[in-house]
Amino acid sequence: MIDLLEELERDHLNMAALLRVLERQVELFRRGQSPDYEIIEAIVAYFLDYPDLIHHPKEDILARRLVAKHGAAASVLAGLPEQHTELGRLTRSFAEVLTKVLDQVELERNRFVHAAEDFIEAQRHHMEMEGQHFFPLVRHELTPDDLTDAALETLEREDPLFGHRAQPRFEALRRMVLEAETG
Ligand SMILES: [Fe+2]
Known part of the structure; x- marks a missing residue:
């Protein structure tokens, strides 16, 4: 149980580090300099993968369990699965804007900046809420008995970026995060 919670909290730290890297790249773009588009693409690809497919579904299971067990006390969490769906939608729309930029489709510069800012802000705000109210x-x-759940077991999969080894598509991003975090 504690292991699962620690894992979810560690995921949040990882995502927060990625958002800081993304923020710096978006700042370069805003100033008219060249950001590292491959890094931005990898960040978006990661959010569409591990957080959307593994991290959020695990949280959804725990939130539903809390609501079932504690009703009113946990009612603040009733909307959590919908918030995760909305975050997924926001991530995909940021990915679409990014694809247009990469395809050099005529696009107002501000649209990319705004899509990136919305994405960063929503992810941060959501994790802050979870850290304060959900975790x-x-x-x-929740007790260990609450978490002997086959559905949770099916979600066990290594993080493709921060796991034991980064998948090749995430190697450059992993190096950049490590460098950024160690100054
Ligand atoms: Fe989360």
Whole structure:
């Protein structure tokens, strides 16, 4: 149980580090300099992969369990799965804008900046909410019995970027995150 929570919290730290890298790249773009598009693409690809396919579904299972067990106390979490769906939608729309930029489709510069800012802001705001309201409930209210769940087991898969080894498509991004985080 604690392991699962630690894993979810570690995912958040990883995502927060990625958002800082993305923010710096978007700032370069805003100033008219050349960002590293491959890095931006890899960040978006990661969010569409591990957070959307593994991290959020795990949280959805825990949130539903908390609501079932504690009703009113956990009602703040009733909308969590929908928030995850909305985050996925936002990530895909940022990916679409990025594809247009990469395909050199005529696009207002501001549209890319705004899509990136919306994405960063929504991800941060969401993780902050979870850190304040969701994780403490998981920590205090759920027992190991609540988490012997086949659905959770089917979601066990190594993180393709921050796992034991980064997949080749994420190697450059992993190096950049490490460099950024160690200064
Ligand atoms: Fe989360």
